[in-house]
Amino acid sequence: MTPKTAAPAATRTLNLVQAVNEALDVAMAKDKRVMVLGEDVGRNGGVFRATEGLWKKYGDERVVDTPLAEIGIMGSAIGLAISGFRPVAEIQFDGFMPSVFDQVVCHLGRIRSRSRGKMSVPLVLRAPHGGLIHAPEHHSESPEAYFCHTPGIKVVIPSTPYDAKGLLLAAIEDPDPVVFFEPKLLYRSAKGEVPGGHYTVDIGKARLVKEGKDLTLLTWGAMTVTCEKAAERLEREDGASVEILDLRTLAPLDLDAVLASVGKTGRCVIAHEAPNTGSWAAELSALIAERGLLRLLAPVARVGGWDIRMPLFRLEQYYIPDADRVVMAARKTLSF
Amino acid sequence: MTPKTAAPAATRTLNLVQAVNEALDVAMAKDKRVMVLGEDVGRNGGVFRATEGLWKKYGDERVVDTPLAEIGIMGSAIGLAISGFRPVAEIQFDGFMPSVFDQVVCHLGRIRSRSRGKMSVPLVLRAPHGGLIHAPEHHSESPEAYFCHTPGIKVVIPSTPYDAKGLLLAAIEDPDPVVFFEPKLLYRSAKGEVPGGHYTVDIGKARLVKEGKDLTLLTWGAMTVTCEKAAERLEREDGASVEILDLRTLAPLDLDAVLASVGKTGRCVIAHEAPNTGSWAAELSALIAERGLLRLLAPVARVGGWDIRMPLFRLEQYYIPDADRVVMAARKTLSF
Amino acid sequence: MPLKTIASLDIKRLEILDIDGKADKALMPKVSDKLLLEMYRLMFQIRAFDERAILLQRSGRLGTYPMITGQEATQCVPPLALKPSDWVVPTYRGGGVYFARGMQMRYGLLYWAGDDRGTHFPEGNNDMIFSIPVGTHLTQVAGLAWGQKLNGKGGVAMTYCGDGTSSKGDLHEALTFAGQFKLPAIYVIENNGWAISVPRKRQSASQTLAQKAWGYGVHGVQVDGNDALAVYAATVEAVARARKGEGATLIECETYRMGHHTTADDATRYRDGKDVEAWRKKDPISRFKKFLTAKKLWNDGKEKNLTAETRSWIDGEVKAYEEFPAPNPLNMFADNYDKAPRALIEQRAELEELLKFKGGAKILMELPPTEGRFP
Amino acid sequence: MPLKTIASLDIKRLEILDIDGKADKALMPKVSDKLLLEMYRLMFQIRAFDERAILLQRSGRLGTYPMITGQEATQCVPPLALKPSDWVVPTYRGGGVYFARGMQMRYGLLYWAGDDRGTHFPEGNNDMIFSIPVGTHLTQVAGLAWGQKLNGKGGVAMTYCGDGTSSKGDLHEALTFAGQFKLPAIYVIENNGWAISVPRKRQSASQTLAQKAWGYGVHGVQVDGNDALAVYAATVEAVARARKGEGATLIECETYRMGHHTTADDATRYRDGKDVEAWRKKDPISRFKKFLTAKKLWNDGKEKNLTAETRSWIDGEVKAYEEFPAPNPLNMFADNYDKAPRALIEQRAELEELLKFKGGAKILMELPPTEGRFP
Ligand SMILES: Cc1ncc(C[n+]2csc(CCOP(=O)(O)OP(=O)(O)O)c2C)c(N)n1
Ligand SMILES: Cc1ncc(C[n+]2csc(CCOP(=O)(O)OP(=O)(O)O)c2C)c(N)n1
């Protein structure tokens, strides 16, 4: 969690979307090759205001409102990255990412090896992530598993303003493509101290949210906050000592941190928002049991979305796991 | 494995692509609503000859050579299915399926619930699957994990001519969308007895390839044949008694069969062709350990493709697991 | 460099009613007084409905809502050229289209309140809920039109997409199929000048959107989308072409989004009030009212009655909407498959367990009855 | 119905050289004798190379191979209007394009033998390997052209796609970007009449493919793709337009696929030999040879020398190709990331273990040295 490059003194309290915005600003000021492109990212500053002010500051050429064409956004960003630019492409909502899967699966992570190292694709694909903001269908999705199964790309998802800024700067400077998810529920609700200026948070390192001895809650994105609520209850009501690990980077996975924590507690609940079957939680559950079978005191439990289309928002709180569901699963795991 | 509807006496030896072709023929003869559409499926009979003869027999209206546009194929098939037809859409190679993910993830499995049961999408999406035929990049992919993580659709992959015909007929008659993978390595190499006329094999039921006591090989597609070779060696050289389960249907999973087999043997190796991380094998490994932890005598082992772009075909046999790799993993598991 | 011309095309624009409500006799389509009055009623009522919906949203009684203000002609008129058995697939900005198809607007409100039960269309109508990922319905509608063609009963399929959406590859593949298979399809591009904050001229360098049709062997035409008569005439012609088996039509309706993109948007961030004012002069409703008044089909008395009628109709719809009981959470498991697989049966039981954990054993009794088929 | 015309579009077709090799003086582009001879050499040699490649495939010494026979003018000529620093992205049917860009053909053979080391272009060239999923490169090339524009050095990006591929939505989104941002891009649609077994007329109902350009504010033109001079003139004009910042061009080159789709295909299953014969009369090479001969630039002696030269060149390339040692299996792990993550380090070790399991401990010594960067 300590910045790679020492952070200037001046730290302020920012929310997550402000931290994202500041990271983009710092990156663009530092490196002329950095561009922002997507739908409504320019004059409008993005539908969540993540790119607010950048168009005024850096102009039409570096902050580009594109036509409404995601394949065009993704493909041209790949071409720009190959040309030596550092495009940060935004897909307006997680639910519209499937339209770029073709570019992502067939090309994004393959171009370096296909070109035998002659080409690289140093771009960032930003998108909001997850539910619970009372949005329409396709605006509350968690498609990370599709990306994590795809070789050659990195998948990052911060849950604090500090990590959002540091990881986005690291992603923009990363020589390989990074899919950067932003938990939209936390855009405004997550506030925290954020240093001004430039600093990075290492991609590939999980964040130990809190230490504990009896149970590991493994999570990412907005679910991290849900797990904090659940842990607080479990400690109060059950006297359990709960450790929380926020993966921050899904791929490449910080397997050492995961195995160390579960090796210590022997019990693990994985909480996430995606349809549970075939999710990234499946890979985690599999790895934990494959690599630490003898240290498991209870089966790993997965708490995720149901294997159905997420209902419209009146019922979304019954689809996405809440603290109650995490607590229920934790109790079963603790009493196994 | 017994046909739901008694099969006529006349059985012949067919290879897998002939079985697929016969299933399409039987379905089209039986039900006027069945249509075949895709690239080169008409006059040319499909690049693998899976639709050979159908265009002559059923004509332009029911066997349609489409423009080269996969979104158009997938989307119009959805519209046709909603209209009451039974489209069987072909995507020419597994590696071109990402271009239809948008339709698959956003719509295919959601329309029934989105319309609150008023609409259904009874279509079959056929595609060849897997590698080892010395084809160019994107012609040897195993994208099943992307589909298995997507709610509302079924995913089927036969490994014998008998199952290919019976499962394809079941898929065409299924009231919900079915993604039907055909192991292209087995198109001609897999031969077997196939009854003439109409019969179905239940979707959602695994096939017990052979019984065994010491180890379960869990697999699907062309890898089933690889597992048979490996099992034969393990029994001869190691005196191990190996059980092989061919899933046949990946989603919905035949969890009872999986847990029964691994519950009995206590040891399991899962063999498949896809990049291993985040694969369907991860879901299986997770489920086995989550539901049968106390019956496991060794960690579940996954043998899959490496987490990289599959190299061009000179090296594909080192990318896709062969019998040696399965044997190596099995020995570690047996001696754990 | 000089070379020989091998193909030529003129893109035509249809305008019938000028902004003073004068109709060009030569272009006037056949339309009964009754239908003219119906056009006016639909446009008038949906605008009033929109205004109420916005108030509901502002007062926290409705979720994010996409208003159609200014686009009433483009939305309410084309459905009048269709039969219930013809397919219609609007966009999320489709309140006027569904209204013209006879939908009870309480369901529209329910949908935008985040309730799946809001997806509810009149029995016997071939209506479909819009696709939120814009453009993804366009190839599906090619399939619906294909189905109509194969059924051989002269049915057609009509759909809408916005000017922004016209940039999606989906339109290209849909029109490729529509042209190649001569499908009875009508694609209406509702060019309202904006894709959220992106103006039409930054969306595509094409002079018109209608001319895109030419690249697919599809008939293309641009109409004044604020002119109900022009929209009607163009639609009637397209529908006739489709029914006769002469293929698909792309109609670009040039209109203007008078409001924000949705209630969640603030258009003042990116557009100049002057443009909005300029377009207000071209308002489809006032223009049409002048036309009806000149024709002696309309007067202040009738306007007063319609206003009153409309208010009570809206009151009724809002009341009906707000009287819907909260949905049973277990509903979400219904109708995902014809037969729910084992995993869903387990998961639904898990949700029941959660509900009990939250509300105690008797909670399941207290919840409203479940709806839909399960397993 | 009568209405006013708001846009008039026409599509021109360029032909300069007739099938008897007579050139239309008025249309003749500026081109040096040296360049004319170079055009001929490239077309002549790539055809001979193709013939040899097919023989190699038939005798099991090469994998599936996509020949370009009949399309030599469309492939070999456009690159001659470009600089090495301009981007070029052909399709898998791009042997002639890469050859004209100066690629050593031994690498082309190596690629089609399934060896990743076949992806190898001349130093300093901005060449890119084609995309096997057709059309998926088109938006990437928009990005490459965008990069050229931002670099402000007058560079351009040229790419190819087939008539079949023109149906993919990718082209729509690529041209939307190319038109909207006035990108220095040249999109060549290589219309060879077939998409495997699907003839051009069943691919799209559009009269020409060139006219699709008008839907994007992109300049469009059709040329006789078997006429090297017309192809050259059209390309030079498009490149000039791009360098001047006047935007993108779509060039439809109408040619014909004389051979099977690939060596894995059997065209006799779906097409009539008569068409092939009709097109043989329009052969780009013999036509161009007549032209050169009339210009006294060519004669039988020169032809004889070129034939001999070509044979020994091909022999050399084939020999060089076949002398490549088998690749080290461990190569596949190189260059997947700038820094390989832990999982790949584990997996590579597992492959080493497998190799030892197969070949014994010393096998790793016996394998050829690994290539590429790892970790
Ligand atoms: C594929 C996709 N990308 C982005 C969005 C987000 N979005 C919703 S509406 C909209 C603008 C649509 O503009 P237009 O097509 O002109 O329709 P209008 O809103 O003007 O009716 C965008 C970008 C979406 N819904 N789907
Ligand atoms: C997206 C995608 N779909 C299908 C294929 C299979 N395929 C390979 S070549 C081809 C036909 C291409 O025709 P065209 O674009 O005209 O190019 P040509 O082969 O004639 O040069 C098809 C369908 C593919 N490679 N990619």
Ligand SMILES: [Mg+2]
């Ligand atoms: Mg619009």
Ligand SMILES: [Mg+2]
């Ligand atoms: Mg072609």
